[in-house]
Amino acid sequence: MIKGSRCLVTGGAGFIGRHLVDELLTRGADEIVILDSLRAGRDVAIATSARCKHLTFQLSRNCLPALRPHLDGVDYVFHLAAVKHAHALQDPDAALDANIDGTYCLARAAGEAGIERMVFASSLYVYGRMQGPAFSETETPSPSTIYGISKLAGEHLLRHCASRYGLAYNALRYFFTYGPGYSAGTGYSSVITRTCERLLLGQPPVINGDGAQVFDYLYVGDVVDATIVAAESAAVNDVFNVGSGSGTSIADLVSVIATIAGRHLPAIYGERDETFGSSRVADIRKAAERLPWRPRTSLIEGVTMTYESLTSQRKQATGDR
Ligand SMILES: NC(=O)c1ccc[n+]([C@@H]2O[C@H](COP(=O)([O-])OP(=O)(O)OC[C@H]3O[C@@H](n4cnc5c(N)ncnc54)[C@H](O)[C@@H]3O)[C@@H](O)[C@H]2O)c1
Structure with missing residues (x-):
């Protein structure tokens, strides 16, 4: 193999x-x-x-x-x-x-x-x-x-x-898909990286629309x-x-990240975008039955690893200990 x-x-x-x-x-x-x-x-x-x-x-x-x-x-x-x-x-x-x-x-x-x-x-x-x-x-x-x-x-x-x-x-x-090493671009895959980076800098998270739009995030x-x-x-x-097989709203995701970061700053709500009212979640039963494969990392575990990786990168960049 x-x-x-x-x-x-x-x-x-x-x-x-x-x-x-x-x-x-x-x-x-x-x-x-x-x-x-x-x-x-x-x-x-x-x-x-x-x-x-x-x-x-x-x-x-x-x-x-x-x-x-x-x-x-x-x-x-x-x-x-x-x-x-x-x-x-x-x-x-x-x-x-x-x-x-x-x-x-x-x-x-x-x-x-x-x-x-x-x-x-x-x-x-x-x-x-x-x-x-x-x-x-x-x-x-x-x-x-x-x-x-x-x-x-x-x-x-x-x-x-x-x-x-x-x-x-x-x-x-x-x-x-999210995790360590993802650069903070503009799309919704990079919301986790972007929000972690803002919280690390002491800046409030940004949410487009009402934050009810749902995505399937996988580590x-x-x-x-x-x-x-x-x-x-x-x-x-x-x-x-x-995918993970379960959906997370952006509002809930931001709240999870804030808890992991220990920084609860009120979010800035921006204009709605094309994701307003959307829901995109995977049915993963076929992969589970036939590959077979199942995800093993919870959102909390995955976001924690991502946040810790960004924290250590930042420490290296600023020379902090
Ligand atoms: N990141 C996600 O959330 C996500 C979700 C769904 C599907 N995908 C797919 O997974 C794959 C990897 O995604 P990623 O997030 O690592 O993307 P990425 O942009 O980080 O990596 C893609 C790589 O492909 C290279 N590349 C682009 N065009 C090329 C070409 N014509 N010839 C050779 N190399 C080329 C780029 O230089 C880059 O290093 C992609 O096919 C993407 O469409 C990613």
């Missing part, structure tokens, strides 16, 4: 990718090729192990000839590289190029090379809806964002490469675990939700 294997991790310099590489090293992977365009100018010094190789490469249209040799001898491909939602809003062409054309080239190269298994980081954005009951893999996806459409296209392309090139894969629809360690289970599982060529 993973122990003694050769792995290729695309997006291995990103937030989830870095955690995945660390865990693959812990589980005894023999060699890990970290493929990343380093779009954000990231420093990949994180993986300094002699078992890691860095490949600066941009997955895109027509990259197949250059990519194909890097798949020789690879057992597992973990495909996490993507242009994400916030960036896709600004640059839809880049998202289509990386997430659709790039995914096709990689899946085809992996199929032709006869790898053991490819795991694809899909997204809850494939569902498209913002309200209603928990998302189930049995419902017909209806994304309207370029990002969601590109992720759904990625799933379809993997199915195509399975039938045409014999690729074995699993696609995981990750929900809102990055559990996402990594699901990703590795999906590589080793007897279940194959399928799609699975990867």
